Amino acid sequence: MGNQEPFWNATIDELSDGYIQSGDEYVCLLCSERFEDGIIYPMDGTLYEAKKAIARHIEEIHTSVLHFFLDLDKKYTGLSDHQNELLHYFSKGLSDKEIVKELNGGSPSTIRNHRFKLKEKEKQAKVFLALMNLLNKKADKKTEDNFVSFHKGAKMVDERYAITEEEKQKVLSTYFKQGTDGKLDTFPSKEKRKLIVLQSIVKRFDRNKKYGEKEINEILKPIYSDFATIRRYLIEYGFMNRSKDCTEYWVKN
Incomplete structure (x- = not known):
């Protein structure tokens, strides 16, 4: 997903639904598909x-939507691998005893303890969201904490690469001297x-298009x-995916 603003600016309810309403359109927050x-949309013989x-x-x-979020990288969910696994089991409605069997170890009391810790995490998240909401209301949008959003599939991104909008514009003007629709002077x-x-x-x-390698090259040349190298x-x-046989390329959502 290229433009992340709709996703990150969505409310908790909108994120839970997996879509937002924008004017006369319903936009999928998971892949940007629009309706x-x-x-009238025909799907599997039904309108x-x-x-x-x-x-x-x-x-x-x-x-x-639940599966989508559980499949996100831990840098977005803040969950450990074990917590993520437990949430998968919770989503299936398994009892503590059933989860112990699935894990081949532990005890029901241990699972109950994890349930309690996740509930505490939920409470902390609500307080943190309220704090950030209050902070954002007072913050000047031109301050340095106005960070650039990258799509959720982007790799190599961590806290070391926090990038402000101001910094982004300086970099783009340095490497695209003729504008971002022009030629790249050097690759950083x-x-x-x-x-x-x-x-x-x-x-x-x-x-919304799949490209052959030749088409990709014609755009990048x-x-x-x-x-x-750019490809x-x-x-x-x-930023992009390709098929196993390298015959098709597409923008990663």
């Missing part, structure tokens, strides 16, 4: 209005700058002479 009011269609889309493409060596440049380049691709980094840094 427009007034259009759906936009709101029902997006719910059906989430079920078919993403299984459920620093990880942080690579992320900024690659995020800009990937915007030149249609997110005018940007940078070593287009093969490789777009994959390595999680």
